[in-house]
Amino acid sequence: MTVVSPVDQEVDTLRRSPLGARATEFAARSGPAVQLVEEPFLTQVDLRVHPGSPAVARIEHALGLALPHHEPNLVSGDEDTAALWLGPDEWLLTAPDGRAPTILAALDDALSDSLGSTVDVSANRTALRLSGPMSREVLEKLCSLDLHPRWSFTPGHCAQTLIGRTQAILWQLDREPTYRILVRNSFAAYLADVLLDAMQEFTAG
Amino acid sequence: MLLIHCPWCGDRDETEFHYGGQAHVDFPENPAELDDAAWAEYLFVRDNPRGLFHERWAHTAGCRRWFNVVRDTTTNEMRPEKVLP
Amino acid sequence: MTRLAEGGRIDRARTLRFTCDGIELTGHPGDTLASALLANGRIEVGSSIYRDRPRGILTADGTEPNALVQVLSGGPEPMVPATTLELRDGLQVASLSGVGWLSNAPDPTVRDKKYVHVDVVVVGGGPAGIAAALAAGRSGARVMLVEQGRHLGGSLLDGDERIDGRDAGEWISRAAREFVDMPEVRVLTRSAAIGYYDHDYLLVAERRGDRERLWHVRARRVVLATGATERPMVFADNDRPGIMLASAVRTYLKRFAVLPGQDAVVVTTSDSAYLTAADLAAAGARVRAVVDTRPEPPQRLVELANSLGAQVFTGSAVVGTTGDRRITSARIAGLEGGTPVDVDCDLLAVCGGWNPAVQLYSQAGGSLRWDRLVAGFVPEQEPGRPKVVGSARGTYDLAGCLAQGLAAGAEAATACGFRIAAPPVPPVAGDRPVAGPRPVWLVPGEGEPSEWTQHFVDLQRDATVADVWRAVGAGMRSVEHVKRYTTIGTGNDQGKTSGVNAIGVIAEALGAESPGEVGTTTFRPPHVPVSFALLAGRDRGELHDPVRTTPMHSWHVEHGAEFEDVGQWKRPRYYPQPGEDMAAAVHRECLAARTGVAMQDVSTLGRIEIVGPDAPEFLNRIYTNAFAKLAVGKARYGVMCTADGMVFDDGVSIRLAEDRYLMSTTTGGAATVLEWLEEWLQTEWPHLAVHCTSVTEQWAAVAVVGPDSRDVVARLAPDLDVSNEAFGFMEFRETELSNGIPARICRISFSGELAYEINAPSWYGLALWEAVHEAGQDFGITPYGTETMHVLRAEKGFVIVGQDTDATVTPHDLGMDWVVSKRKDFIGKRSFSRPDTAREDRKQLVGLLPVDPADVLPEGAHLVEPDVPLVPPVPMLGHVTSSYRSAVLERGFAMALVRGGRHRIGEVLHVPVDGRRIPVEVTEPVFYDLEGARRDGR
Amino acid sequence: MVSTPLPEPPPRLWRTPEPKRHYDVVIVGSGGHGLATAYYLARNHGITDVAVLERGWLAGGNMARNTTIIRSNYLFDESAKLYNHALDLWEQLPAELEYDFLLSQRGVLNLAHTEQEVRDSRRRVFANQLNGVDAEWVEPDEIAELCPILNLSSDVRYPVLGATLQRRGGIAKHDHVAWAFARKADEMGVDLIQGCEVTGFQLDGDRVTGVQTSLGPIGAGRVALAAAGRTSLLTDQLGLRLPLQSHPLQALVSELLEPIHPCVVMSNHVHVYCSQAHKGELVLGAGVDSYNGYGQRGSVHVIEQQMAAALELFPIFERAHVIRTWAGTVDVTPDASPIIGPTPYENLYLNCGWGTGGFKATPGVGWVYAHTIATGEPHPINEPYGLDRFTTGALIDEHGAAAVAH
Numbered sequence A: 001m002t003v004v005s006p007v008d009q010e011v012d013t014l015r016r017s018p019l020g021a022r023a024t025e026f027a028a029r030s031g032p033a034v035q036l037v038e039e040p041f042l043t044q045v046d047l048r049v050h051p052g053s054p055a056v057a058r059i060e061h062a063l064g065l066a067l068p069h070h071e072p073n074l075v076s077g078d079e080d081t082a083a084l085w086l087g088p089d090e091w092l093l094t095a096p097d098g099r100a101p102t103i104l105a106a107l108d109d110a111l112s113d114s115l116g117s118t119v120d121v122s123a124n125r126t127a128l129r130l131s132g133p134m135s136r137e138v139l140e141k142l143c144s145l146d147l148h149p150r151w152s153f154t155p156g157h158c159a160q161t162l163i164g165r166t167q168a169i170l171w172q173l174d175r176e177p178t179y180r181i182l183v184r185n186s187f188a189a190y191l192a193d194v195l196l197d198a199m200q201e202f203t204a205g
Numbered sequence B: 001m002l003l004i005h006c007p008w009c010g011d012r013d014e015t016e017f018h019y020g021g022q023a024h025v026d027f028p029e030n031p032a033e034l035d036d037a038a039w040a041e042y043l044f045v046r047d048n049p050r051g052l053f054h055e056r057w058a059h060t061a062g063c064r065r066w067f068n069v070v071r072d073t074t075t076n077e078m079r080p081e082k083v084l085p
Numbered sequence C: 001m002t003r004l005a006e007g008g009r010i011d012r013a014r015t016l017r018f019t020c021d022g023i024e025l026t027g028h029p030g031d032t033l034a035s036a037l038l039a040n041g042r043i044e045v046g047s048s049i050y051r052d053r054p055r056g057i058l059t060a061d062g063t064e065p066n067a068l069v070q071v072l073s074g075g076p077e078p079m080v081p082a083t084t085l086e087l088r089d090g091l092q093v094a095s096l097s098g099v100g101w102l103s104n105a106p107d108p109t110v111r112d113k114k115y116v117h118v119d120v121v122v123v124g125g126g127p128a129g130i131a132a133a134l135a136a137g138r139s140g141a142r143v144m145l146v147e148q149g150r151h152l153g154g155s156l157l158d159g160d161e162r163i164d165g166r167d168a169g170e171w172i173s174r175a176a177r178e179f180v181d182m183p184e185v186r187v188l189t190r191s192a193a194i195g196y197y198d199h200d201y202l203l204v205a206e207r208r209g210d211r212e213r214l215w216h217v218r219a220r221r222v223v224l225a226t227g228a229t230e231r232p233m234v235f236a237d238n239d240r241p242g243i244m245l246a247s248a249v250r251t252y253l254k255r256f257a258v259l260p261g262q263d264a265v266v267v268t269t270s271d272s273a274y275l276t277a278a279d280l281a282a283a284g285a286r287v288r289a290v291v292d293t294r295p296e297p298p299q300r301l302v303e304l305a306n307s308l309g310a311q312v313f314t315g316s317a318v319v320g321t322t323g324d325r326r327i328t329s330a331r332i333a334g335l336e337g338g339t340p341v342d343v344d345c346d347l348l349a350v351c352g353g354w355n356p357a358v359q360l361y362s363q364a365g366g367s368l369r370w371d372r373l374v375a376g377f378v379p380e381q382e383p384g385r386p387k388v389v390g391s392a393r394g395t396y397d398l399a400g401c402l403a404q405g406l407a408a409g410a411e412a413a414t415a416c417g418f419r420i421a422a423p424p425v426p427p428v429a430g431d432r433p434v435a436g437p438r439p440v441w442l443v444p445g446e447g448e449p450s451e452w453t454q455h456f457v458d459l460q461r462d463a464t465v466a467d468v469w470r471a472v473g474a475g476m477r478s479v480e481h482v483k484r485y486t487t488i489g490t491g492n493d494q495g496k497t498s499g500v501n502a503i504g505v506i507a508e509a510l511g512a513e514s515p516g517e518v519g520t521t522t523f524r525p526p527h528v529p530v531s532f533a534l535l536a537g538r539d540r541g542e543l544h545d546p547v548r549t550t551p552m553h554s555w556h557v558e559h560g561a562e563f564e565d566v567g568q569w570k571r572p573r574y575y576p577q578p579g580e581d582m583a584a585a586v587h588r589e590c591l592a593a594r595t596g597v598a599m600q601d602v603s604t605l606g607r608i609e610i611v612g613p614d615a616p617e618f619l620n621r622i623y624t625n626a627f628a629k630l631a632v633g634k635a636r637y638g639v640m641c642t643a644d645g646m647v648f649d650d651g652v653s654i655r656l657a658e659d660r661y662l663m664s665t666t667t668g669g670a671a672t673v674l675e676w677l678e679e680w681l682q683t684e685w686p687h688l689a690v691h692c693t694s695v696t697e698q699w700a701a702v703a704v705v706g707p708d709s710r711d712v713v714a715r716l717a718p719d720l721d722v723s724n725e726a727f728g729f730m731e732f733r734e735t736e737l738s739n740g741i742p743a744r745i746c747r748i749s750f751s752g753e754l755a756y757e758i759n760a761p762s763w764y765g766l767a768l769w770e771a772v773h774e775a776g777q778d779f780g781i782t783p784y785g786t787e788t789m790h791v792l793r794a795e796k797g798f799v800i801v802g803q804d805t806d807a808t809v810t811p812h813d814l815g816m817d818w819v820v821s822k823r824k825d826f827i828g829k830r831s832f833s834r835p836d837t838a839r840e841d842r843k844q845l846v847g848l849l850p851v852d853p854a855d856v857l858p859e860g861a862h863l864v865e866p867d868v869p870l871v872p873p874v875p876m877l878g879h880v881t882s883s884y885r886s887a888v889l890e891r892g893f894a895m896a897l898v899r900g901g902r903h904r905i906g907e908v909l910h911v912p913v914d915g916r917r918i919p920v921e922v923t924e925p926v927f928y929d930l931e932g933a934r935r936d937g938r
Numbered sequence D: 001m002v003s004t005p006l007p008e009p010p011p012r013l014w015r016t017p018e019p020k021r022h023y024d025v026v027i028v029g030s031g032g033h034g035l036a037t038a039y040y041l042a043r044n045h046g047i048t049d050v051a052v053l054e055r056g057w058l059a060g061g062n063m064a065r066n067t068t069i070i071r072s073n074y075l076f077d078e079s080a081k082l083y084n085h086a087l088d089l090w091e092q093l094p095a096e097l098e099y100d101f102l103l104s105q106r107g108v109l110n111l112a113h114t115e116q117e118v119r120d121s122r123r124r125v126f127a128n129q130l131n132g133v134d135a136e137w138v139e140p141d142e143i144a145e146l147c148p149i150l151n152l153s154s155d156v157r158y159p160v161l162g163a164t165l166q167r168r169g170g171i172a173k174h175d176h177v178a179w180a181f182a183r184k185a186d187e188m189g190v191d192l193i194q195g196c197e198v199t200g201f202q203l204d205g206d207r208v209t210g211v212q213t214s215l216g217p218i219g220a221g222r223v224a225l226a227a228a229g230r231t232s233l234l235t236d237q238l239g240l241r242l243p244l245q246s247h248p249l250q251a252l253v254s255e256l257l258e259p260i261h262p263c264v265v266m267s268n269h270v271h272v273y274c275s276q277a278h279k280g281e282l283v284l285g286a287g288v289d290s291y292n293g294y295g296q297r298g299s300v301h302v303i304e305q306q307m308a309a310a311l312e313l314f315p316i317f318e319r320a321h322v323i324r325t326w327a328g329t330v331d332v333t334p335d336a337s338p339i340i341g342p343t344p345y346e347n348l349y350l351n352c353g354w355g356t357g358g359f360k361a362t363p364g365v366g367w368v369y370a371h372t373i374a375t376g377e378p379h380p381i382n383e384p385y386g387l388d389r390f391t392t393g394a395l396i397d398e399h400g401a402a403a404v405a406h
């Protein structure tokens, strides 16, 4: 998908991300070992379609992305534009800010008469980017997944899981390691708080 | 802490799941035709075996799918239930 | 001073100061509190819990029953074993008598948790465990080795063994270095495995000064190398200070360079205590006697003892002691009779035998068996259970321990897919064959066992042989009963030193063949005590439970809202202005909504998009009323019931397209409803083509309520024709607000007034709220909270699920027959015709008007017949579910669930409150605007 | 010496008899309920040809495992009658059984943390008062006096908004309660037979005539089940399916501590309850593990959450230590109320479904169950607790009405 929808500049300034007000705090509480920033306003579209549906090929073509379905917990694409496996017939499509209308239109076209659903969830979750050499150590304090690189969780993996007491989508972006954590807006402050708390061991003076 | 195998996401900790009790209890075809006792049985009565139990779990913090497993209610050993035709 | 001139793993260069019971003492880094106390010549600790008997340090590890102290410095901590408490500068402790105390003093300790996955976890860092971890680690597998002590090495730290031609200490250091070089191996010292849970889940408590961490370890294979612990012996006055486990004496000598006594008697049931005798002599103590219960101990040991200058008593035991605050002599007698001999001593080193540390194996579901040769309970080693190696399974020779460890480590790694053969067992020197022990459960005393009130079985619980006899005499046969009758084994130490002795004594009392016939009590987590705070981890205070807030939260805070917890959400309850209490604020907010315009943040409502060709049919089955025929662009209120017919959620759903609905749920019910929908879809009706997606946080929403709301919305949404004709009740429109925000505006009303709910993507939430507030300024728009919302809806008789209902209320009970379809089937329908559910006189929702308009009924109060005497039990007719003072009605009013309430309308009933009867008239549950004219505004 | 020992239990408790071939009444299960039933059969009805059969050791099931909370401040009339009857009996039992089992009526606080909990709690208090149950609504300042260690700050995640108080509520020493009943029952001729598992029934048509046991068949005029978590395993033998699910329920204790916690505190919302037992250990519990299980063990996150909850309420517990956790197997009904009464089988009676809260009912249920067995008719108090309520829909939904369990 190549079309970038123009983002309406004026109304854009009216938007607030759940953690927008805390950017300086995050920076202050980050350090060389581990850093936390919010990545607000990602385009997110929830796609439901049976993996055996003829629409899948059309969708993949329209998106220019494979829908990972042979194995669970995989991501195709890159941190800009990606399809995250969420379930046997469910994907989360992510893209830069403002792409939801085009993606939705493309998907609806591709789905045509096939069963499936698309829902814009761009404003449902925000993203936190956790990076730095100690970021896995930080996550291991809050999340019961096996995040060891040699085993199941490597760049290009994602999982819906619990982080502390909130549900989230954990996505590993690179080997550093860098993680992107998609969390529902109302839980974002909590997630940030538990992450910052866990980071303290590696960032405190 | 049980380790539960979600057929979709793989092995996850029990805390990601919700328990759903006995598996294979179908909603009656036509509830209106059941007498009160049969309806009560559907509503309230479930097997409660000591030993192997076919039961349901939902991967609520993960893929939100429901699935069945067989668990020994004395040892908590679990295995996937064969998918029934 | 009893500190030896050299040796030990202490740093003599540095001195640490500490106080015990206010007395200033010193020790060294490397000391435990117990070793430092002993080095200061102090063996006595707090007196016994019930009998006030002097007690001393018994052990050198976490099995300690006596030396439990209250740590005073750095946040008071009760009941800490002096034997495992690492000495630090400024440590202050007080001795205890089996009971600790709590205090609110701030605690500097940081406690957290960590979740790790390993291929192989090895518990216990003695020779067997080190060997297992080495073999497994070399395979490349992920390995974790946990050792509760400060150092790796286990009992090697106290011995003179040689491995591979070198000092054992060097073998340990080499292993430790090798571990460091293996990236997938993690060694945790000062870390005790405290629980073994289902599916090989272990909890490991790490303690490192002011940091504690609870490791949650999910392992594919487990090797238990937990060693064995020594048990004392049960004889008269076996509890005096100066009586110590023989292995503990050795530990104090070797690890801490502390000589706990000058004149020693050693009493043993097996070989191992001879090493203690030798070490004592080497350290300069006089070993006056070695007493062995075995008639014929190995000759080399007898010779060894003789060479130390000790008199050897075979087939004998210590049968009593003297001493006031410390032992001064031991009475030795032959087990088959003979004249007792008193030997002066200030130290009695006791070895009653060894207990393999099988607790974790048992926690793992493994069974235990009494092994006569080992004279202990050993693991059955069942398949599918953790592998137990070394002295934890009764193997007491070093070569055997190493061989088992190496084999088990290799086997475990191989089973995880990391093929490796067991490395060769290194040659071992200084390790001697171990001859069979002769346990003596009950050392004879004077009179009958029932009178042996000073043969202590459980030192911590002050329980004796007489207590056991009494329990058995009362009729108890089971070890579980004796435990509960005598409280043996229920202390902090969970019977680590007393358990097997108690079983031996019970066996004697019952005349049983062996302790095996009696069996053990159940081993339970935690294996060693663990603080509440460590188990709680970070889930405390601000992080205890997520606080969910809406995008407008900061505005509410800035404008002085008082909040209410609804589920995990913080919702504004009311917005007091200076000088206002809740009643005044709510009064003002209500009037604004009824006479002008008011606004509420309703973003917390749950929202679910329901998409697919079968969505209409699906909603028809879920809701009690029909949704299939709802026109696109329209909204409808719906109620859902559980299968047994009770109301469990409600809300307005709108139809976005032929195959697409947006359902709203109650704030608290959102997650439950989504799960409910998925359950039915996936498990009952998988053939329905429907998908559900939660979009609660996708939307922010503002309710704009009141006769002036149309004008406000008109200003906000200039493109929208807001006339009644163009935009009817229960319809929605999509539009762009004047500031460019895309919005979906819905004409729904939970107050009976003309009202709009404006929805926008949540990132616009704050801007939306501010825009509404701005647009409403000329109309005096008033923000309101949940309390006003409650009043307004109650004036109209609208129910709140969970307040006017509990899980016993049907839609019919609420007088909402209109919401229950007669034609279609839906979840719960069948239940309505059950005899009790169909009763005419069920509790039904009605309105109540206090006869005195000034009265406001307390919520939860009950209704009674006017003539009933208020003498309990008073027959109750129902209860007040909602009650408020109405600003527009200028009176109190309420809703209630009342037995046969529909038929009582017009009756006067009483509400007894604090001995007073408040007369109320039963009414229809609609109090305001009965004809419903206001919803279309002026 | 800072701690006083518990009162010494009596020197004689029970015989260890061989089972006879036949009894007038066979009670299956020697928990508190089975033992109290045997006692009242003898005391109130003169029926002493009774055996209590126990598969393990006497009172080793939930009776050995419960957190010993006694109260009667339940919402519904049916429950109030049942539990208040029990409470009346509790008060006279130490004298009657000549056994000091440490009944301590130290007061039970049920905390309310949300506005809805306040409504529900006050509803319960109002109902209690009209039912003659001593109950009060107390505001935070009064709570502070009753239990000074509670964190009553408004600056916590879920502030305490108030509480219900039942002053007559409290705790008792569970094992000793069982032994007290056992001793008197034994004295009156009841045979307490341990290590005797009932494996099935002897039937004559739809009439039960005895039981099969691991020690051989035993004939019985009437058979009364008091098998708690294992009840449905027994009725399965008859094809009688019951609305019961057996769940692990965990509890834990701390080391002995100097008296600090003067009452019983229960919090449904923050989800923990706690008292300090006579010896000095803190006793804490919370809810069941989600899944069915007979293993008498549970999952650790349940304990961890319980500890986090405990510290929200009682920050002073921070450095207390857990020394032991355990679990029982509790039989839960859909409406969280028990089933007490006859069955479709002649001479077979049912007492089960007490879930997380049947200890407090021990004497009360013993009384009415004995009545039911002796007369063949339910006592008025247990009349509403029949199996048929699940068919008619007349549930006694204490759970649904937001009352707390235990």
Ligand SMILES: Cc1cc2nc3c(=O)[nH]c(=O)nc-3n(C[C@H](O)[C@H](O)[C@H](O)COP(=O)(O)OP(=O)(O)OC[C@H]3O[C@@H](n4cnc5c(N)ncnc54)[C@H](O)[C@@H]3O)c2cc1C
Binding pocket: D028, D029, D030, D031, D032, D033, D034, D053, D054, D055, D056, D057, D058, D059, D060, D061, D062, D063, D064, D065, D066, D067, D068, D069, D070, D196, D197, D198, D199, D226, D227, D228, D229, D230, D231, D234, D249, D250, D251, D285, D327, D328, D329, D330, D354, D355, D356, D357, D358, D359, D360, D361, D406
């Ligand atoms: C952790 C925990 C905390 C609790 N806290 C409280 C509380 O604070 N307050 C409260 O009121 N209640 C509480 N309860 C509930 C209470 O313990 C039970 O409701 C009550 O004990 C059940 O009655 P019982 O004593 O007869 O059951 P049990 O003691 O379980 O008795 C049943 C007996 O039947 C035996 N049995 C079963 N099957 C057979 C068979 N086939 N043959 C022979 N014998 C058999 C069992 O071995 C057992 O001994 C708690 C329960 C638990 C587990």
Ligand SMILES: NC(=O)c1ccc[n+]([C@@H]2O[C@H](COP(=O)([O-])OP(=O)(O)OC[C@H]3O[C@@H](n4cnc5c(N)ncnc54)[C@H](O)[C@@H]3O)[C@@H](O)[C@H]2O)c1
Binding pocket: C123, C124, C125, C126, C127, C128, C129, C146, C147, C148, C149, C153, C154, C155, C156, C191, C192, C193, C194, C225, C226, C227, C228, C270, C271, C272, C354, C357, C360, C389, C390, C391, C392, C395, C396, C397, C398, C401, C434, C527
């Ligand atoms: N009768 C005898 O002669 C006799 C008796 C006992 C031991 N030994 C000797 O002791 C050695 C036994 O070696 P081993 O490796 O089997 O045992 P070990 O006692 O040397 O080591 C066991 C280690 O496990 C640790 N441990 C125990 N439980 C733990 C837990 N829950 N969490 C963390 N750590 C825990 C202990 O602190 C200890 O360091 C052999 O050399 C043997 O000869 C001899």
Ligand SMILES: Cc1cc2nc3c(=O)[nH]c(=O)nc-3n(C[C@H](O)[C@H](O)[C@H](O)COP(=O)(O)O)c2cc1C
Binding pocket: C489, C490, C491, C494, C521, C522, C524, D064, D065, D066, D067, D068, D174, D253, D277, D279, D281, D283, D296, D323, D324, D325, D326, D327
């Ligand atoms: C009210 C109460 C208090 C208890 N106090 C203690 C105690 O102080 N120490 C202890 O070790 N266990 C204590 N227990 C737990 C028992 O040791 C035991 O775990 C429980 O009876 C369950 O039995 P089981 O663990 O043998 O299966 C207590 C149990 C109860 C119910």
Ligand SMILES: [Zn+2]
Binding pocket: B006, B007, B008, B009, B010, B059, B062, B063, B064, B065
């Ligand atoms: Zn899953």
